[in-house]
Amino acid sequence: MELRHILAVFLKATLIGTVLLASWIFNVYFHELGHFAVAGFLNLNPELHLEGAVNGLAFAMNGEPIAWVAYSGLSTKLQDIYVTLAGPLANLLLSAALGITYFIIPKKKVWQTHKLTK
Numbered sequence: 001m002e003l004r005h006i007l008a009v010f011l012k013a014t015l016i017g018t019v020l021l022a023s024w025i026f027n028v029y030f031h032e033l034g035h036f037a038v039a040g041f042l043n044l045n046p047e048l049h050l051e052g053a054v055n056g057l058a059f060a061m062n063g064e065p066i067a068w069v070a071y072s073g074l075s076t077k078l079q080d081i082y083v084t085l086a087g088p089l090a091n092l093l094l095s096a097a098l099g100i101t102y103f104i105i106p107k108k109k110v111w112q113t114h115k116l117t118k
């Protein structure tokens with residue numbers, strides 16, 4: 001294997017890893033934003049805590065949360081359930097939006113063109 005091939009594999013792995021990591025962090029932030037929005041809507045005085053990407057990685061490796069929502073307002077059991085469900089619901093809505101976008105955006109045949117010209 002030539003050096004340039006090894007470099008290409010290394011760059012590709014780095015790019016994929018970076019995109020996956022950024023997607024994961026964005027998903028966690030979006031999830032917490034769901035909790036925060038519903039807690040705010042219910043007047044529970046929520047606070048949103050987000051660690052930056054670099055800190056977040058260190059926190060995650062120590063098993064600590066990289067983002068969380070705390071609220072100081074008094075809540076009923078039902079309100080707690082709404083706030084709890086809002087996080088996963090935010091991720092579901094995001095995945096639905098991305099899925100719909102994927103099917104709506106017309107596909108430019110970038111990959112095929114690349115293969116043909118090679």
Ligand SMILES: [Zn+2]
Binds near residue numbers: 088
């Ligand atoms: Zn959650």
